[in-house]
Amino acid sequence: MGHSDVKGAKLVAEAAVGLRQLNERSREIFKRIVETYLETGEPVGSRNLSRALPMTLSPASVRNVMSDLESLGLIYAPHTSAGRLPTQTGLRLFIDGLLEIGDITxxxxxxxxxxxxxxxxxxxxxxxxxxxxxxxxxxxxxAGVVLVDKQSKRLRQVEFVNLGGGKALAVLVGEDGDVENRIVTIPPGLPPTALNEATNYINARIGGLTLAEARIRIEAEIEAHRAQLDELTARVVTEGLATWSGDGGDRQSLIVCxxxxxxxxxxxxxxxxxxxxxxxxxxxxxxxxxxxxxxxxxxxxxxxxxxxxxxxxxxxxxxxxxxxxxxxxxxxxxxxxxxxxxxxxxxxxxxxxxxxxxxxxxxx
Missing domain, CATH: 3.30.450.40 (GAF domain)
Known part of the structure; x- marks a missing residue:
């Protein structure tokens, strides 16, 4: 956690203590300020608040409460406006402690x-x-966002196609019909039949498995020397699976809508x-x-x-x-x-x- 993160967490913790100590009218005023912001985006002043509150309070009394809320770091005055908006800390505390979550219709x-x-x-x-x-x-x-782990894709088949120049195209087909292509490096001296052998070996073992499951199963089999593959063909198999799996963000698909x-x-x-x-x-x-x-x-x-x-x-x-x-x-x-x-x-x-x-x- 960086210095700014620690400082932010400390501010939230201190404000949370102050929020718990507020009396009913202070909580109500704070709640109205945040709700007005969420509804309109506009700051709200003491006069309008005094009219909207369920209890009778003069604008002067409301201003005193707003001053207390401001000193706690829960609200602030934007520009020279007499109205107040919630701070980021105030908004977080409102969401965590005062927000009444509804239900979808x-x-x-x-x-x-x-x-x-x-x-x-x-x-x-x-x-x-x-x-x-x-x-x-x-x-x-x-905006909608979705992040999906590609390794959760269930597999139907794979194929290796020789591109020449020490490269091959590795084609992965999912059970949903989705197709992904990757370029993999072919080990020097690889026999001409090795790509077909690698394709047949993988396809005999991956049906219905996720990419992560297939990689674990095949790599364990090769490691235990149970795979009927020569060393170079085994390298094609493991490199192909590793290339599809990717590392970090390559393993995940991000969708923004x-x-x-x-x-x-x-x-x-x-x-x-x-x-x-x-x-x-x-x-x-x-x-x-x-x-x-x-x-x-x-x-x-x-x-x-x-x-x-x-x-x-x-x-x-x-x-x-x-x-x-x-x-x-x-x-x-x-x-x-x-x-x-x-x-x-x-x-x-x-x-x-x-x-x-x-x-x-x-x-x-």
Whole structure:
């Protein structure tokens, strides 16, 4: 954890202590400030707050409470405005402690189920996950993101094709019909029949296995000298499997859908700059893959806000994501949405959670 991360965690911890010590009217005022921000994006002043509160308080009394909230680091005054907005720390504490999370409507539930059921029957697996991202993007009016572990793909067959010059094309076909090609290096002195031998050897062992399972099984067999392959052919087999498996981000497929939704609520140049920075963040796929990888280890929905993570430190954005598992309860990916920090968290959190749980049951 870096110095800025430690400092941020300390601020949140200190503010959380202060929040627990607030009386009922202070909590109510803080809650109204955050809810107004999430609904309108605008700062709210003491006069409007005093009219909206369920208890009778003068604008002067409200200003005193707002001053206390500001000293705790929960709200701040943007520019010279008399109104207040929640700080990033305040927004995080509101989401963790005061947010009343709703549930998705029956209409939304039916829409999600019908689109995913059709996708699971008729589409290649990456198209299926892209459909999930597009659907979440449309329902939330944010950008949808899906990160899928390629090694969860179940295999049908492979083939090696000699390209000459010490290279071969390794073709992998999944059970869903999806095809991937990789260039592999052929060991010097490889017999002409070795590529066919390698193809037949792998295809006799991989049917229905995932890429990760196939690699473990075949490499163990070769290591134990049970494989009826000469040394050079065995190298072709292991290099082909290793090339498909990849390392780091190469093992994962990132899908980003619905970027245009991020432009729908742009009202001032400051908002436009925020969206421009967010688009740059989305293009930096390595950082985004790393961030989503953190969510793979979470239990349920995880929320990243603004500078809580390196990726969104400049873009004023929020990421709501959840891991999803296959039928054997193995985590195979992450999905969610990216948008401004002013999101309808109460609606989007259960939407992401429901879709993630549904994906595990319906994925092809």
């Amino acid at each position: 029956e209409a939304e539930r039916s829409q999600i189920e019908s689109r995913m059921a059709v996708g699971g029957r008729n589409r290649a697996i990456e198209d299926f996950f892209a459909e999930a991202g597009e659907m979440l993007s449309g329902l939330s009016r944010c 619905g970027r245009a939704h991020l432009l729908e609520d742009v009202r001032v140049m400051e908002d436009l700059e925020r969206v421009r920075l967010l688009f740059e963040d989305l293009d930096a796929k390595k950082d985004l893959i790393h961030l989503l990888g953190l969510a793979e280890r979470a239990d349920g929905v995880r929320i990243f806000i603004g500078s809580e993570n390196k990726l969104f430190s400049l873009s004023g954005s929020a990421l709501i994501v959840s891991p999803f598992a296959d039928t054997e309860q193995k985590i195979v990916g992450v999905l969610g949405v990216i948008g401004p920090t002013r999101l309808n968290y109460a609606r989007i959190i259960p939407m992401v959670d429901y879709t993630a749980r549904l994906l595990g049951r319906l994925a092809p």
